Amino acid sequence: MSKQNKAKILNHYSAWKYVVLVVTITIMFFSALPTFYGEDSAIQVSKDAGLKLAPLALQQQLLSSGMNVKRIDQSDGQTLIVLGDNSQQAQLKSLLAERVQDPSELTLMLAPSAPNWMLSLGFSPIKLGLDLRGGVQFLLDVEIEPVYKLHYNTFVESVRQFVRDESLTGVTVQQQVGDRVQITTSDSGHRQVLRTFISQKYPNWQLSNNGANSLSVVLSAAEKNNIQDLTVKQNLQIMRSRIEQLGITEAVVQRQGEHRIRIELPGVQDPAEAKSVIGATASLAFYQVMQSNSVNSKTLNDEKGQPVSVARRAVLGGEHIVDARAQLGEMGLPEVVIHLDRDGGRKMSDFSRANIGKPMATSYSEYSRDEQGKISQTTEVISVATIRSQLGDRFSITGAGDYASAQQLALLLRAGSMTAPVTIVEERTIGPSLGEENITNGFAALALGMAFTLLFMGLWYRRLGWIANVALLSNMVLLFGLLALIPGAVLTLPGIAGLVLTVGMAVDTNVLIFERIKDKLREGRSFAHAIDRGFDSAFSTIIDANITTMITAVVLYSIGNGPIQGFALTLGLGLLTSMFTGIFASRALVNWVYGRDFRRDVKV
Amino acid sequence: MKLSNLSKLSKLSKARYLSSVLSLIIMISSIGIIFSHGFNWGLDFTGGVVTEVKVDANIQASQISQLLAAHSEQEVSVISAGEPGRWVLRYSQVDAETSSNIASVFAPLTDNVEVLNSSIVGPQIGQELAEQGGLALLVAMLCILVYLSFRFEWRLASGALLALFHDVVFVLAVFSLTQMEFNLTILAAVLAILGYSLNDSIVIADRIREVLIAKPKMAIDEICSSAVKATFSRTMVTSGTTLITVAALWFMGGIPLQGFSIAMFLGILIGTVSSISVGTCLPELLKVKAEHYEVKPISDTP
Numbered sequence: 012m013s014k015q016n017k018a019k020i021l022n023h024y025s026a027w028k029y030v031v032l033v034v035t036i037t038i039m040f041f042s043a044l045p046t047f048y049g050e051d052s053a054i055q056v057s058k059d060a061g062l063k064l065a066p067l068a069l070q071q072q073l074l075s076s077g078m079n080v081k082r083i084d085q086s087d088g089q090t091l092i093v094l095g096d097n098s099q100q101a102q103l104k105s106l107l108a109e110r111v112q113d114p115s116e117l118t119l120m121l122a123p124s125a126p127n128w129m130l131s132l133g134f135s136p137i138k139l140g141l142d143l144r145g146g147v148q149f150l151l152d153v154e155i156e157p158v159y160k161l162h163y164n165t166f167v168e169s170v171r172q173f174v175r176d177e178s179l180t181g182v183t184v185q186q187q188v189g190d191r192v193q194i195t196t197s198d199s200g201h202r203q204v205l206r207t208f209i210s211q212k213y214p215n216w217q218l219s220n221n222g223a224n225s226l227s228v229v230l231s232a233a234e235k236n237n238i239q240d241l242t243v244k245q246n247l248q249i250m251r252s253r254i255e256q257l258g259i260t261e262a263v264v265q266r267q268g269e270h271r272i273r274i275e276l277p278g279v280q281d282p283a284e285a286k287s288v289i290g291a292t293a294s295l296a297f298y299q300v301m302q303s304n305s306v307n308s309k310t311l312n313d314e315k316g317q318p319v320s321v322a323r324r325a326v327l328g329g330e331h332i333v334d335a336r337a338q339l340g341e342m343g344l345p346e347v348v349i350h351l352d353r354d355g356g357r358k359m360s361d362f363s364r365a366n367i368g369k370p371m372a373t374s375y376s377e378y379s380r381d382e383q384g385k386i387s388q389t390t391e392v393i394s395v396a397t398i399r400s401q402l403g404d405r406f407s408i409t410g411a412g413d414y415a416s417a418q419q420l421a422l423l424l425r426a427g428s429m430t431a432p433v434t435i436v437e438e439r440t441i442g443p444s445l446g447e448e449n450i451t452n453g454f455a456a457l458a459l460g461m462a463f464t465l466l467f468m469g470l471w472y473r474r475l476g477w478i479a480n481v482a483l484l485s486n487m488v489l490l491f492g493l494l495a496l497i498p499g500a501v502l503t504l505p506g507i508a509g510l511v512l513t514v515g516m517a518v519d520t521n522v523l524i525f526e527r528i529k530d531k532l533r534e535g536r537s538f539a540h541a542i543d544r545g546f547d548s549a550f551s552t553i554i555d556a557n558i559t560t561m562i563t564a565v566v567l568y569s570i571g572n573g574p575i576q577g578f579a580l581t582l583g584l585g586l587l588t589s590m591f592t593g594i595f596a597s598r599a600l601v602n603w604v605y606g607r608d609f610r611r612d613v614k615v
Numbered sequence: 616m617k618l619s620n621l622s623k624l625s626k627l628s629k630a631r632y633l634s635s636v637l638s639l640i641i642m643i644s645s646i647g648i649i650f651s652h653g654f655n656w657g658l659d660f661t662g663g664v665v666t667e668v669k670v671d672a673n674i675q676a677s678q679i680s681q682l683l684a685a686h687s688e689q690e691v692s693v694i695s696a697g698e699p700g701r702w703v704l705r706y707s708q709v710d711a712e713t714s715s716n717i718a719s720v721f722a723p724l725t726d727n728v729e730v731l732n733s734s735i736v737g738p739q740i741g742q743e744l745a746e747q748g749g750l751a752l753l754v755a756m757l758c759i760l761v762y763l764s765f766r767f768e769w770r771l772a773s774g775a776l777l778a779l780f781h782d783v784v785f786v787l788a789v790f791s792l793t794q795m796e797f798n799l800t801i802l803a804a805v806l807a808i809l810g811y812s813l814n815d816s817i818v819i820a821d822r823i824r825e826v827l828i829a830k831p832k833m834a835i836d837e838i839c840s841s842a843v844k845a846t847f848s849r850t851m852v853t854s855g856t857t858l859i860t861v862a863a864l865w866f867m868g869g870i871p872l873q874g875f876s877i878a879m880f881l882g883i884l885i886g887t888v889s890s891i892s893v894g895t896c897l898p899e900l901l902k903v904k905a906e907h908y909e910v911k912p913i914s915d916t917p
Contacts, residue, residue, distance in 0.1 A: 142871075150740065282733075436737035445667070445731040452869035459867055460860030467856055505800055508872050511864045512807065512879065515857035516814075519849075522856075523818065526849040552821045555766060559817065560810030562758045567806050570751040572744070575803045582807065 021543055022606030024599050032599055036485050039492025045125035046136040046495055051081060051093045052100040052278065053122040054107060055260075058088035061112030066090065069110065078103055081124075093122045097145075098443045101280055119278045120260045137495045140503035140577055143450050145443035146277035147285055152436045153246050153270045155239045159190065162230060162238065165333050166213060167192055168353040169404070173208055195225040202226060243270055246433060250274060250289065267572075272433075282440050289433070296325035299362070300370040300395060311374055313392040321372050321392075326362045331355025337417040338407075345417035346407040356404025363402040370395050373408070453507030460511050461487070468518055472525055474613070478600050479521035482592040486517050489588040490581070503577030513585030519556070520593025523549040537609040542601055546594070553594065557586050627840040634892035642781050645788030652791040657798030658734055660748075662741035664706040666733040668717060671725050672700035678724060679704070686720050697870050701731070748802045755809055763813075767820055770903040775816035778894035782812040782886045786878050800875045808882030811857070815850055815890035822846050823898070831905030839895040854887040 056062050064072065066083045069092075073080050079095040094103060100119060108114035121144075123136050141148050167186050174182045182196040182205070196202055205226065209218055215234035221227035230238075247266055254262045254274065263275040279285050298321035301308040307323045334350040351359060363371075373394045396408040464483065469476040490510065494500050528545030532538065564583035568576050658665045670679075676693045679702060683691040694703045721728045759779075763772040783805060790797050822842035826833065833841075858880060865876035 152737075152739075435735075437740050438733075438735040440730065440733040442729065442731045444729070448869065449871060452867055453872070456864040456867035456872075460863035463859045463863060464856045467852075467859065471852060504871055505803060505875065508864060508868065508875055508879075511860050511868075512857070515860035516811070516853070518856050519814070519853040522849050522852045526846070526852075530845070552818055555817045555821055556814045558762060559759055559813040560807075562762060563755045563806050563810040566751055566755040566758060567803060570747055570754065571803065572747075572799070575799055578800075578803050578807075 022539055022602045024602050028595075029599060029603075032596055036488060036596075039489045039496075041129070041132060042134045042493075042495045043488055043491035045123055045129055045134050046491055048123065048125035048129075048136070050121040050136055050139075051095065051124050052097040052103075053091055053093040053120050054100065054103055055118040055120055056090040056092070056107065056111060057116045057118065059113060060116035062090055063110050063112070072110075073103070073106060076106055078106065091122060093124075097447070100278055118260050121277075134495060137491065137502045138500065139446075139450075140501045140506070140574060141275055141277060141439070141446075142441055142504045142574055143446050143453075143502065143507075144277045145280070145441050145446035146275065147279045147282045147441075148276070148437075148439045149274040149282075149285070149289065149435050150267065150437035151246075151250070151272040151274065151289070151433045153243050153272060153433055155242055155270055158238055158242050159230065159235065161333060163190065163192065165350075165352045166216065166228070169212070170194065170205070170209070172353055173205075177204065179204065190229060192228040193221060193225050194228065197224050239270060243272070247272055254289075271436075278443075280440075280443065282438060286435065289435070296328045296374050297359070298322055298325050298372045298374060299366065300372050311372070311390055311392045313395075319372055319392045319395060321374070325374075326371070327351070327355050327358045331358070335421040337414065337421040339414065340407060345414040347417050347421045348405065348407045351404040351406075353404065359402045359404070359406065363398050363400075363406075367398055367400060370397050371408075449504045450507075453504060453511075457507060457511050457514065460514050464514055464518060468521075475521075475525050475528070475601075478597050478604075479518055479525070481600060482521055482597040483514065483517055485596055486585075486588050486592040487514070489592065490585055493584055493588065494581070500580060501577055502581070503574040505574045506577030506581045509578045509581030509585060513581065513589060516560075517585065517589035517593065520549075520553050520589055521597055523553055523556075524593070524597070532611075532613060535611065537611050538613040539606060539609050542605060546598055546601075550594070553590065557590060561586050625837070625840055627844065628836045631840065631843065631892055631896055634888065635896040638781055638889055638892045642784055645784040648788040649784070649791045652794070654787075654791055654797040655794040656745075657796040657801075658705070658736055658741075659799040660741050660745040660797070661707070662736045662738035664704075664733070664735050666704045666717060667696055667701065667731040668704065668721075669701050669729040669731055670721065671727060674700065674724060676702065679721075682720060682724055744799060748799065751802070751806060752809075755806055759809065759813065767824065768903065770898045770901040771820045771823060773901065774894045774897040775813055775820055775890075777897050778816045778886070778889040778892075779809060779812050781889045781893055782808055782882055785885045786882045789881055790878070795874055795877070798874070800872070801878050804875045804878035804882065807879065808886065811879075811883055812886035812889070815854070815887055816894040818849065819843060819846050819890055819894060820898075823895070823903070827903070827905045835899050835903065839899055843891055843895060850887060850890070854883060857883050 062069070066085050069090075070080055070083050073092070078099055081093040081095040084091040084093070092103065092107070094100060104117055104119065107117055111117065123130055125136065163186055167184055170184050170192070173179075174184065179196070179198075179201045181198060182194065182201055185193050185195075187193050194202075194205060196205075206218060209216060209228060215231050215237075216228050217231045219227050243266060247264060250272060251264045254264055254276070259276050259278065261277050263273070265273045267273040274285075274289065276285055298311075301320045301322055303310070303318070303320040305320070308320045309323050310318045310320055313319055331351045331354060332349060333352055336348050337345060338348055340346040372392050373396070374390050375393045394408065461483075465480050468479045468483070472479060487510075490513065494502060524545055527549045528541045531541035531544045536544065561583060564579045564586065567579035568583065571579060676695065679693045680691070683693070683704065689707060692705045694705065695701070696703045717728055717730055717733075760772075760776065763775060766772075767775070786805060786808060789795075790801065795801075819842055822845055823839055826838045826842055830838070861876050861880045861883060864872055865880060868876055
């Protein structure tokens with residue numbers, strides 16, 4: 012008994028613990044609430060779209076076309092049209108396209124249907140995965156091999172050029188199978204010259220002796236990784252800006268693994284349209300800047316829409332760009348270093364020698380297919396810079412702004428020279444009706460499982476059963492609240508299965524405790540003492556039993572893909588919340604209600 | 616476990632031994648079934664195209680088959696998807712033309728085709744997903760092994776592990792025997808079974824350890840039996856509630872979750888049995904003793 016005298020009063024939780032509990036559950040309750048109102052499909056018409064109608068007239072026209080319009084909000088020139096029927100989004104878009112000046116300013120989105128006061132608290136509904144919302148998912152494979160090949164070709168060309176320029180006789184430069192360049196010459200002096208040339212000009216290439224007469228050169232592994240990384244990033248960037256063109260706000264464009272890109276387009280029902288946008292190509296060109304209205308000039312617009320007069324013919328096109336990287340120049344100013352292939356280098360060298368001190372414009376064009384399948388080209392001047400000296404196959408352009416803009420430009424330049432073909436290796440389409448069916452089925456199963464568990468626990472443990480039930484209900488509140496709060500958490504169909512499993516397993520914590528309490532009561536203790544010992548002795552078992560499931564949840568989350576991650580997420584979060592409610596919340600309740608019950612003949 | 620000792624044992628111990636023998640038989644035959652039947656790998660692992668469509672209820676499978684055979688060079692299987700008019704079309708190879716143009720393929724038969732969902736998985740991805748899945752299974756097993764050997768002594772841990780292996784093999788064998796589709800979701804279920812199967816075993820192992828430390832003189836089979844007895848109602852209640860909820864998922868969750876619920880249901884059911892049978896008998900056979908657990912001064916034992 013000495014322990015108890017020293018320690019706190021039996022079965023007593025201090026007031027602050029109750030405050031923590033009540034505050035946590037209240038916050039989570041409000042966080043979970045918007046989810047139950049769901050979301051409605053909507054289309055946002057931005058200010059620049061040039062909507063030709065007033066909201067009231069628009070509503071009447073849409074209603075007469077059979078659209079189930081829930082409401083039309085207009086603020087700051089932006090119009091939001093919210094639908095009562097999620098399957099009409101695509102139809103609404105085509106109807107709206109006829110009623111605005113610029114259809115590309117229409118954005119598909121979801122509008123939470125919870126009351127405004129609730130949303131103004133900063134809570135939002137749980138994000139739903141594609142299997143519940145409907146939409147299209149693509150997995151793109153970025154092929155890196157052609158990019159490596161291009162680097163090799165440029166390298167071989169450059170070495171051959173050097174050999175010719177320096178009149179080194181008896182030298183052969185060959186690209187071998189297995190990505191290796193072999194330079195053979197019997198002259199050791201030539202070899203030394205070549206060594207110096209390569210290590211100075213191509214520090215990222217690895218040199219080694221191959222037999223007595225030849226040198227072997229390969230792209231270093233670090234540089235290969237670097238190239239792969241840059242290529243995938245550049246493709247990501249291109250995809251992001253293209254998806255923006257599609258007008259889908261909640262699209263996900265993510266890198267997956269080393270050379271894959273995952274694109275999720277919620278709400279899109281026709282994969283063909285999205286495919287043509289994703290598959291479009293981009294290019295880049297350099298132009299001489301001319302006086303406006305001079306002969307042989309044409310006008311291009313820059314990013315801000317300002318016209319720039321350039322020569323009709325480009326100095327050279329983007330197909331000559333091998334690489335582009337941002338760096339800080341000699342004066343500490345950010346610049347973009349561009350690496351051209353041999354042909355491009357010669358053209359640039361000729362042009363720049365004749366035009367020192369004059370401006371040069373860089374333009375970025377993109378080919379894309381519109382909805383009718385017609386290919387159209389958009390060209391934009393991304394930089395105008397002054398030529399300071401004669402340029403070779405490697406030169407830098409300044410005047411791009413700060414370092415971040417220089418990086419962006421380098422990215423765009425690399426994007427323009429996009430040489431990595433992209434193939435769609437996985438494509439999944441989930442129709443909106445199936446998504447809704449999945450939600451209905453999943454939540455019906457959750458409700459049924461929940462009802463059975465509550466009933467069973469109530470009947471089996473009578474006196475303590477309601478505590479387990481309150482713990483279970485607050486567990487669900489916490490789980491939904493957390494799912495809505497955690498950024499990046501997505502609820503998928505397997506995720507709902509994880510929720511249902513959590514319901515069944517969450518009571519385990521309480522069952523373990525209650526069985527211990529029963530044991531202690533059988534040993535002849537008073538109810539209050541049995542509660543105290545029961546909670547303590549069950550604790551280590553609860554932790555042990557939950558950790559193994561936690562391990563599988565973590566492994567599933569880190570290795571699995573989209574839907575499986577959703578399962579792992581609800582499973583893992585469910586374990587955490589069930590321990591919180593099963594140990595902490597139910598103890599708080601038990602202490603409060605039965606904590607001072609010292610009867611010995613209590614039945615549970 | 617000599618036969619001469621058998622008469623001295625309690626009824627519960629006898630039941631445990633008997634069920635262990637049964638579990639061993641199940642385990643061996645399960646392995647045999649898996650090797651002889653293999654799996655009906657789903658789209659996730661093989662690659663290919665699966666499209667689910669909804670058409671008029673009076674259209675027959677044979678009509679659809681004929682249409683597809685005319686449009687596609689490969690064989691397309693047409694499977695009914697639960698309700699009339701809903702069909703799952705499965706192509707073994709990626710064939711972007713036909714699969715993305717379902718409406719035109721169906722045009723001679725009906726204008727009213729709704730594509731409910733469609734998945735196109737390249738063969739390369741399928742292989743990667745299979746490798747990833749195998750890796751996940753392996754990593755999970757290893758992590759659990761490390762945790763168990765750290766938390767329990769190896770004799771007790773081996774019982775839990777054998778029970779675990781038993782459960783996973785059993786569920787896999789059922790999928791192999793019935794040739795139900797084995798896809799990514801089923802793999803997730805198998806991994807979840809890893810966790811849940813251990814749950815029961817660990818609760819019992821915890822109890823065995825507790826009794827071992829409290830009553831070091833007690834015979835090992837009695838210890839195991841008493842641990843099983845003490846945790847029995849907990850095992851029943853927890854397995855009961857979990858089975859009920861999984862059954863709810865099975866009946867209400869719709870076709871996409873059916874395989875998952877079946878796997879979970881079987882896994883939890885067999886996991887409950889194995890935690891009592893092989894889970895306790897193997898440590899006994901390996902002669903787990905009180906001295907395997909350092910007796911620390913325990914202040915909270917009565």
